[in-house]
Amino acid sequence: MTTPAPQPVAFVTGAAGFIGFHLCTRLLADGFRVVGIDSLNDYYDVALKQRRQSMLLQNPSFTAITAKIEEPNRLMDLFEEYRFDVVVHLAAQAGVRYSIDNPRAYVEANLVGTFELLEAIRAYPPRHSLLASTSSVYGANTDMPYRETDKVDTQMSFYAATKKSNEMMAHSYAHLYDLPITMFRFFTVYGPWGRPDMALFKFTKAILNGDPIDIYNNGEMQRDFTYVTDLVQGIRLLIDTPPVRPDDGVSPDGDSLSTVAPWRAVNVGNSNSVPLLDFVDAIEKALGRKAIRNMMPMQAGDVPATWADAGLLNELTGYVPTTDIQHGVQAFVDWYRDYYEI
Secondary structure (H helix, E strand, O other): OOOOOOOOEEEEEOOOOHHHHHHHHHHHHOOOEEEEEEOOOOOOOHHHHHHHHHHHOOOOOEEEEEOOOOOOOHHHHHHHHHOOOEEEEOOOOOOOOHHHHOHHHHHHHHHHHHHHHHHHHHHOOOOEEEEEEEHHHHOOOOOOOEOOOOOOOOOOOHHHHHHHHHHHHHHHHHHHHOOOEEEEEEOOEEOOOOOOOOHHHHHHHHHHHOOEEEEHHHHOOEEOOEEHHHHHHHHHHHHOOOOOOOOOOOOOOOOOOOOOOOEEEEEEOOOOOEEHHHHHHHHHHHHOOOOEEEEOOOOOOOOOEOOEOOHHHHHHHOOOOOOOHHHHHHHHHHHHHHHOOO
16 A cells, blocks of 8 residues: 655745735645745735635645744744745735835845745755745846846846845855755736735726826836736746756756756746736726826836746746736736625
């Protein structure tokens, strides 16, 4: 009689967040035991985070930990207890604009918190660790679509700078301790259960209330909008694709794989840059209402366009996100109306 394989244990930071909630839901459906940590801070509506967490807790294979990842030795203790098979690090202080007003929050959560995580990974290595980066690391780059092999030294916000620092920190640990680490750079993620500080949420709320929406750079903006379940599918496939340090010290052509470490960066985007005004049109259509458009100048720290080359993701996993903006926005609007009983 064969012994059944043990249930794999995944650790997800930022588990009550927008992406964390969707990822945990997917991992639980795939048979993982999931330990999720989240500080449940008040950067945005705590009730929304608590609602996500309560839904996850309906599954007996989910364990919720409420704590800050930057708390000394908090993660080390969890790693010692659970000996995780997979780690997905999503916890961070998010937001480009907020990083101008409160940069210390980004030092604590993004830099110190990631350091604490890397120390725990070093002490109790999982088979693969995946850390969230962002399209914002491409900064002032103007050659598009963005490729993982592009130079990324011109970040435009402190948020982006902390994420680039996370990539460098992770690379050093991967090199020194032979830890397989994938950095996934995601592009303007949206969908049901999204963050209230993001454009789709704010625009939907304002249009329904009859309030004007602020459109920056006079609408001359483009974004590679990525539907949240598409992002989660990319992460899920990457979990099973840990990087391996090249024996010959040479990276394959077009691959961001380090020459000296089991480390790579991977774009997870829709490979389609959509004009901001087309995005607003899609929201208006989904709501059946017109927006009052307040045209504004470009905000400090922002970039006019993002566009992912997802070729490496496809080469590694056979997958490229495909959800179009009309279907994705409609799904969010349907959720919003249901959640807020509108």
